[in-house]
């Protein structure tokens with residue numbers, strides 16, 4: 001039996017311990033994809049407020065079911081098809097998986113006028129994996145510049161899913177490159193504040209390399225089927 005509240009307590013404690021030796025503090029995004037709304041409520045009751053979803057329809061359904069929990073911050077973190085941009089623009093507070101101009105344009109145009117700007121992160125494919133979403137590191141500065149024309153989007157930083165490996169040296173290298181890229185971008189856009197990296201398996205190394213937001217699913221909600 002998964003004890004969501006206990007898992008959250010443990011992870012928050014681990015993050016706080018690692019943050020004792022890092023300059024930044026790290027926020028926790030609870031990744032609730034494939035889990036029922038009741039799991040989100042259990043985490044909410046333990047104090048968690050930021051949740052991440054990967055699938056537009058599933059995520060929007062949960063946002064609507066849980067509309068009474070008005071202080072939840074919903075992050076979209078999955079691949080984006082252009083026929084889903086409206087659903088995402090109307091339901092989410094953040095999109096972390098932005099990597100295409102066409103999608104940026106649609107999200108900005110479809111953001112409802114009575115909602116605050118949509119916060120966005122540029123997704124980076126740091127390990128240059130062929131079939132993974134995200135821009136190559138050397139395309140990120142140009143894309144950020146391009147985003148400035150979209151008045152309903154606010155650039156917050158970058159997000160990455162590095163190669164899945166237990167090789168700590170390899171992880172340090174990839175997270176280190178992401179941190180450099182983030183600092184670079186911050187020189188041009190001082191208001192950005194989000195380096196979203198680290199999942200259940202590599203959370204510690206990500207935080208040691210400057211992560212400001214870890215995205216944790218399995219370690220909170222248990223394995224996905």
Ligand SMILES: *Cc1c(COP(=O)(O)O)cnc(C)c1O
Nearest residue numbers: 031077199200215216217218219
């Ligand atoms: C599923 C997912 C996560 C969470 O992964 P876990 O290994 O379950 O912690 C984080 N980020 C993204 C983009 C994901 O798709």
